[in-house]
Amino acid sequence: MNTDCPMIELRQVSRTFRVGKRTVKAVDSVSLSIREGEIVCLVGESGCGKTTTGKMVAGLLRPTAGHILFLGQDLEQIRGAERKKYRLAVQIVHQDPYASLNPAHTVQDIMGAPLLRHQLVSSPAAARARVRELLQVVDLTPPDDFLDKYPHQLSGGQRQRVSVARALTVNPSFIVADEAVSMVDVSIRISLLNMLARLKDEMGVTFLFITHDLALAKYFAWEGRIAVMYLGRLIEVAPTPHLVNRPLHPYTQALLAAIPEADPRLTRSKQRVQLRSLDIPSLLALPSGCTFHPRCPQFQEGLCERQVPPLVDLGDGTQVACHVVARDKAP
Amino acid sequence: MKLQPSTFNLHPSEDQVVLSVDDLWVEYAARRGVVKAVRGVSFQVQRGETVALIGESGSGKTTLGLALIRLLPRTARIPRGRVRYYRAGGECDVLTLSPQELRRFRWQECAMVFQSALNALNPVLRVADHFRDTAQAHGSLDGAEAQERARELLRLVQLEPDRVLRAYPHELSGGMRQRVLIAMGLLLDPQIIILDEPTTALDILTQRAVIDVLRNLRQELEFSLIFISHDLSLAAELADRVATMYAGAIVEIGDVYEIFEQPRHPYTRGLIHAVPTVTGDLEQLSSIPGSPPDLIDLPPGCKFALRCPYVQARCRQEEPVLEMVSPGHFTACHNWKQIDEH
Numbered sequence: 001m002n003t004d005c006p007m008i009e010l011r012q013v014s015r016t017f018r019v020g021k022r023t024v025k026a027v028d029s030v031s032l033s034i035r036e037g038e039i040v041c042l043v044g045e046s047g048c049g050k051t052t053t054g055k056m057v058a059g060l061l062r063p064t065a066g067h068i069l070f071l072g073q074d075l076e077q078i079r080g081a082e083r084k085k086y087r088l089a090v091q092i093v094h095q096d097p098y099a100s101l102n103p104a105h106t107v108q109d110i111m112g113a114p115l116l117r118h119q120l121v122s123s124p125a126a127a128r129a130r131v132r133e134l135l136q137v138v139d140l141t142p143p144d145d146f147l148d149k150y151p152h153q154l155s156g157g158q159r160q161r162v163s164v165a166r167a168l169t170v171n172p173s174f175i176v177a178d179e180a181v182s183m184v185d186v187s188i189r190i191s192l193l194n195m196l197a198r199l200k201d202e203m204g205v206t207f208l209f210i211t212h213d214l215a216l217a218k219y220f221a222w223e224g225r226i227a228v229m230y231l232g233r234l235i236e237v238a239p240t241p242h243l244v245n246r247p248l249h250p251y252t253q254a255l256l257a258a259i260p261e262a263d264p265r266l267t268r269s270k271q272r273v274q275l276r277s278l279d280i281p282s283l284l285a286l287p288s289g290c291t292f293h294p295r296c297p298q299f300q301e302g303l304c305e306r307q308v309p310p311l312v313d314l315g316d317g318t319q320v321a322c323h324v325v326a327r328d329k330a331p
Numbered sequence: 332m333k334l335q336p337s338t339f340n341l342h343p344s345e346d347q348v349v350l351s352v353d354d355l356w357v358e359y360a361a362r363r364g365v366v367k368a369v370r371g372v373s374f375q376v377q378r379g380e381t382v383a384l385i386g387e388s389g390s391g392k393t394t395l396g397l398a399l400i401r402l403l404p405r406t407a408r409i410p411r412g413r414v415r416y417y418r419a420g421g422e423c424d425v426l427t428l429s430p431q432e433l434r435r436f437r438w439q440e441c442a443m444v445f446q447s448a449l450n451a452l453n454p455v456l457r458v459a460d461h462f463r464d465t466a467q468a469h470g471s472l473d474g475a476e477a478q479e480r481a482r483e484l485l486r487l488v489q490l491e492p493d494r495v496l497r498a499y500p501h502e503l504s505g506g507m508r509q510r511v512l513i514a515m516g517l518l519l520d521p522q523i524i525i526l527d528e529p530t531t532a533l534d535i536l537t538q539r540a541v542i543d544v545l546r547n548l549r550q551e552l553e554f555s556l557i558f559i560s561h562d563l564s565l566a567a568e569l570a571d572r573v574a575t576m577y578a579g580a581i582v583e584i585g586d587v588y589e590i591f592e593q594p595r596h597p598y599t600r601g602l603i604h605a606v607p608t609v610t611g612d613l614e615q616l617s618s619i620p621g622s623p624p625d626l627i628d629l630p631p632g633c634k635f636a637l638r639c640p641y642v643q644a645r646c647r648q649e650e651p652v653l654e655m656v657s658p659g660h661f662t663a664c665h666n667w668k669q670i671d672e673h
Contacts, residue, residue: 045534155622185387186561187605191618212534219607219616244609258539260564262606264587267567270610278489278540280504 005072006033007174007206008057008090013066015052024283026052028232029066031311036173039200039207039224041217041240047283048229050210054176057208058092088118091167095179097159101151107131107162108147114169134165139195157184160192168199175199178210193220214259218244225317228252231283231291234311238318248320248329250298273297290323298324348417349522349555350376350399350441355412357391357398357579364627368394368407370579373653376523381549381556383566383587385602386576389623392559393446395576396525399557400443401425401433416440418522438469442516443525444509446559451512452500458511459496462518470519477518484514487551488544506537510544517552526558530565542568563606567591572659575599578624578634581653585660595662595670597639633665641666 015027027049034040042050055061056068059075068075070086078086094100101110111134112127114120121127128147135143138161151159160180167175177196181189197220199205207224211217217226218240227237228249236249247253254273261267275295281287287294293304303323311321314329357369369391376382384392397403399414414425418440428436437443445451452461459478466477482492488510500508509529516524529545530538546569549556560566566573566587573591574584575598583596594600601619608614621638624630630637632647639646645665653661664670 045536157622186563187387187602187619188622189618190605190607190616191620194618214535215607215609218609219613222613241612245611255535256609258535259609260538260542260562260568261608261610262563262567262591262603263608264567264591266608266610267564272539275536278506278536280534280536 005069007036007038007071008208009033009069009072010053010057011067011069013053013056013063013068015049015056015061016064019284022284025232025286026283027056027063030229030232030234032227032234032237034174034206034208036206037200037204039197039209039221041209041211041221041224041226042229043211043214043217043226044229045212045280047231047280049232050212050229051178053229054092054178054208054210058090058176059087060092088170089172090174090176091170091172092176092178093160093163093167093180095182097156097163097183098151100163101159101166103151106148106150107135107154110151110162111135111166111169114166118170120170130169131165134168137168137199138162138165139191140165157188157192160184161195164196164199168203172205174206174208176208176210179212180209181216182211182213189216190219196220214244214255215261228255231281231286233291233308233321234319235292235321236319237311238320239316242316242318248314248318248325249322250296250324251292254295254297290321298322300324347377348375349378350557351413351415351417352399353413353415355395355398355414356410357394357403358408358410359394359404359406360408361406361627366626367629368579368626369398372412372576372579372581374574374581374584376555376557378522379549379553379555381558381569381571383570383573384557384559384576385561385563385566385573387561387623389626390576391579391626392576393527394579396443396527396557396559399425399525400437400441401428402437402443416522434469438465438516438521439519440521441523441525442519442521444512444516444527444529446527446531452508454500456499457496458498458500458503461511462496462515465515465518472519480518481514484517485511487548488514489540490514504537506533506540509533509537509541513541513544513548517548517554521554523555523557526556528560528562529558531560531562545569563602575602578629579626580634580663582635582664583662584653585656585662589657589660593671595656595660595667596635596664597641597666597670598635600670601638633663641669 010030010032012029012031014029017024017026044050056063108131111131115127115130121130132143135146140146140161181192209220221240224240226240226243228235230251236252247256254275257270257273274297277295289305289307290309293299309321309323311319312326313319352372352374355369355372359366359368372395386392415422462477462481463474466472485492485495490510530541570587573587574581577598583599594603604616605618607616619638624634632650636642636646651663651665653663656662
């Protein structure tokens with residue numbers, strides 16, 4: 001394995017969808033590279049393109065422009081055995097554990113199928129043994145209590161653990177976790193996140209963790225990076241402690257200021273950022289230039305509405321797409 | 332000091348009470364048996380106060396909200412309890428109102444905005460028609476008065492009345508629809524408004540707008556607010572008092588600052604320790620092990636005992652009742668004195 005190149009690299013990746021006779025650009029020229037063993041969180045509000053980006057990384061959608069590279073190889077170019085290697089190495093865990101597990105199959109069937117399909121085990125008995133091992137990895141213990149259960153017999157948190165265990169059957173090196181803990185109860189979210197973090201520490205799994213919840217992103221990716229999306233574009237990427245404590249892009253600042261905190265003194269004394277407009281522009285009629293300009297408190301006429309700000313590297317691993325920040329902080 | 336749930340006053344000024352719930356029980360008939368969704372809940376709401384009912388899915392908080400306004404489904408039964416409303420000297424027990432009285436009571440005295448608020452508007456009616464129908468069905472306002480009041484309320488929730496009243500629901504964003512429903516809830520000037528998960532399906536900036544609107548409304552208008560949420564941060568933002576629900580019962584209730592800084596029930600404490608904040612450094616967090624009990628087959632003793640780090644033999648036999656920790660702060664835990672560190 002070539003360790004010099006990133007595990008996943010997005011180069012100017014775009015994705016458009018047809019809506020009736022019109023075209024919607026869900027993802028617009030996103031460039032991002034993720035190193036082996038890293039945790040990158042993709043955050044943003046609904047409709048910002050984070051799930052579409054995740055699906056493209058996992059190979060479930062093809063970009064309409066740009067390139068996605070897996071260990072330096074363009075996904076559009078690889079075929080045959082190389083393609084299969086990628087398909088197994090990159091797995092996705094979806095948001096809704098009620099929809100992503102076949103209700104007519106037992107846990108054993110759900111997890112045994114990929115093991116046998118990809119000849120990762122030699123016999124059904126070996127598959128059963130491997131399923132037991134994986135159930136232990138995701139803290140569903142004792143595994144024998146779960147093997148013959150159907151999804152409806154499990155709680156939301158347990159189902160999500162089965163989804164993760166199923167992804168692990170093919171020994172992935174990269175997991176796209178799309179809102180993987182959003183639908184489980186607050187009291188057990190942290191244990192799910194800790195379990196995922198253990199996969200990184202013990203099995204070296206690299207994560208693209210997609211969430212709308214910045215506080216969860218902060219907890220999960222403290223040693224990694226957070227990438228913020230707005231209306232299809234990446235607007236800020238930075239190491240997590242920098243991003244949550246010293247956000248640079250006005251949108252990131254607005255988001256962080258708006259988040260209510262589970263601490264009455266802290267949350268009631270937070271400095272708010274006043275936006276110029278509460279309306280989220282439609283993807284069908286995006287504003288010109290910086291798409292945040294109609295709402296941005298730092299809007300500068302003659303600059304922001306004219307050109308799309310490029311994602312500029314400011315050192316420290318921080319990248320920001322904002323004309324005003326780039327002008328003030330240019331190295 | 333130990334008090335029976337039905338006898339304590341959570342606040343000294345009795346005349347300011349607008350709602351008093353006494354030993355309320357709600358059960359659902361299910362094929363497997365009787366689901367005890369609300370078990371002996373007692374609390375009071377003061378005039379102008381905001382109370383948050385927090386808890387996880389299945390804790391009974393939505394059922395409690397529905398019972399307060401008698402909107403429970405047919406499979407539900409209220410074997411015991413009283414829900415009394417007080418207004419201008421008079422009082423009534425909601426559970427014994429006739430259908431006609433109930434119709435006036437809803438919206439005029441108490442309005443509820445549901446969790447699925449985004450689907451609660453009729454897609455083929457304009458917003459103005461929703462306001463008019465609500466006024467006709469539940470109130471005494473005539474068309475012109477209702478329109479005038481609707482405009483005033485829409486301005487209070489930061490919407491443009493001219494644009495919004497003419498709009499169909501699909502032309503409004505989720506946050507706008509949620510604010511329309513809050514305005515509609517206030518149309519007939521109720522004493523109490525109940526919001527079930529008011530910001531759950533909304534994006535962060537939209538959620539902030541709804542929170543700010545609620546805070547402003549509370550300053551402008553005189554009404555009490557009960558909101559139901561799994562989201563502790565919403566309680567931290569808006570509530571004067573917080574009640575934690577677990578397995579159908581209120582296990583802790585008290586002033587919002589005291590509850591967050593000095594929780595005296597292991598479940599409340601566990602919830603607070605399970606939620607990350609976005610400001611500051613990385614915190615030590617932990618989940619609550621296990622899952623809530625089966626409401627059809629509840630264990631004896633404290634219902635939280637199976638998941639509780641402070642559990643003792645007594646907890647498995649004897650269900651704790653609410654005890655006073657300090658004036659206005661009550662907890663249902665045998666070992667609350669041990670829960671002192673935060």
